[in-house]
Amino acid sequence: xxxxxxxxxxxxxxxxxxxxxxxxxxxxxxxxxxxxxxxxxxxxxxxxxxxxxxxxxxxxxxxxxxxxxxxxxxxxxxxxxxxxxxxxxxxxxxxxxxxxxxxxxxxxxxxxxxxxxxxxxxxxxxxxxxxxxxxxxxxxxxxxxxxxxxxxxxxxxxxxxxxxxxxxxxxxxxxxxxxxxxxxxxxxxxxxxxxxxxxxxxxxxxxxxxxxxxxxxxxxxxxxxxxxxxxxxxxxxxxxxxxxxxxxxxxxxxxxxxxxxxxxxxxxxxxxxxxxxxxxxxxxxxxxxxxxxxxxxxxxxxxxxxxxxx
Numbered sequence: 001x002x003x004x005x006x007x008x009x010x011x012x013x014x015x016x017x018x019x020x021x022x023x024x025x026x027x028x029x030x031x032x033x034x035x036x037x038x039x040x041x042x043x044x045x046x047x048x049x050x051x052x053x054x055x056x057x058x059x060x061x062x063x064x065x066x067x068x069x070x071x072x073x074x075x076x077x078x079x080x081x082x083x084x085x086x087x088x089x090x091x092x093x094x095x096x097x098x099x100x101x102x103x104x105x106x107x108x109x110x111x112x113x114x115x116x117x118x119x120x121x122x123x124x125x126x127x128x129x130x131x132x133x134x135x136x137x138x139x140x141x142x143x144x145x146x147x148x149x150x151x152x153x154x155x156x157x158x159x160x161x162x163x164x165x166x167x168x169x170x171x172x173x174x175x176x177x178x179x180x181x182x183x184x185x186x187x188x189x190x191x192x193x194x195x196x197x198x199x200x201x202x203x204x205x206x207x208x209x210x211x212x213x214x215x216x217x218x219x220x221x222x223x224x225x226x227x228x229x230x231x232x233x234x235x236x237x238x239x240x241x242x243x244x245x246x247x248x249x250x251x252x253x254x255x256x257x258x259x260x261x262x263x264x265x266x267x268x269x270x271x272x273x274x275x276x277x278x279x280x281x282x283x284x285x286x287x288x289x290x291x292x293x294x295x296x297x298x299x300x301x302x303x304x305x306x307x308x309x310x
Contacts, residue, residue, distance in 0.1 A: 004143075017276045017277060018138060019040070029045075047077055126208050176204050194279065232269070
């Protein structure tokens with residue numbers, strides 16, 4: 001079987017995997033959100049969102065719920081862009097239909113195609129082990145199995161080094177990671193695993209499970225040492241703006257994390273919400289926040305910042 005030479009990736013994490021495997025030159029198209037590594041944004045965008053991202057989190061959530069209620073997909077595959085690219089491999093996902101173009105969206109677009117159909121690789125990462133499996137799945141599809149094994153090994157070594165150093169510190173800080181502000185959602189899937197590897201104790205997220213909707217009282221009851229705000233789809237600057245809404249919640253100023261200055265914003269869009277190679281950098285961000293005396297990878301100001309500092 002001939003290795004694919006014309007590849008379209010329809011989620012940012014997949015684009016980063018393909019590039020980390022050394023196959024950037026095979027990419028001919030991307031999703032509207034793919035922007036890393038530098039230069040991939042010049043490729044044609046083969047998708048778009050049906051949801052306007054203006055306004056606050058509640059506004060966006062209401063729009064998403066309305067689209068889903070009407071039986072529509074949050075994203076649209078742009079067939080008029082995709083078809084002329086003549087891809088022989090398309091990488092998509094089935095993990096979250098609200099986060100990126102899904103397998104069913106791609107299959108619907110391909111139904112009208114005649115002639116040879118591109119191969120489809122659909123990723124489904126629920127936990128860290130699935131991310132590693134997806135790296136290899138993409139590598140195998142590209143006929144780059146050895147490169148996949150090398151990339152996975154490199155990621156594991158870097159993560160293991162942080163794990164050993166971070167968990168050698170007595171007294172893990174209790175942590176709540178907020179993936180959406182209004183309505184409130186805690187981060188799930190691989191984020192609780194990253195928190196554990198960085199030497200923290202995640203109080204509301206469950207490893208391998210989808211991010212749960214939570215009530216503000218649950219945050220107050222947990223009263224964590226650290227609160228980390230990382231909304232899906234928001235970069236660091238927007239997260240810092242949106243996080244102000246937390247200050248209006250009852251009892252916010254009385255939380256231990258607030259009183260001790262341990263409330264942080266993180267770039268969820270470019271790091272934590274992208275199941276791919278940069279989950280290692282996401283782990284580095286957590287390690288810097290939890291144990292600044294031991295770790296300094298240089299992510300402060302770009303990957304994370306302290307919130308509500310006087």
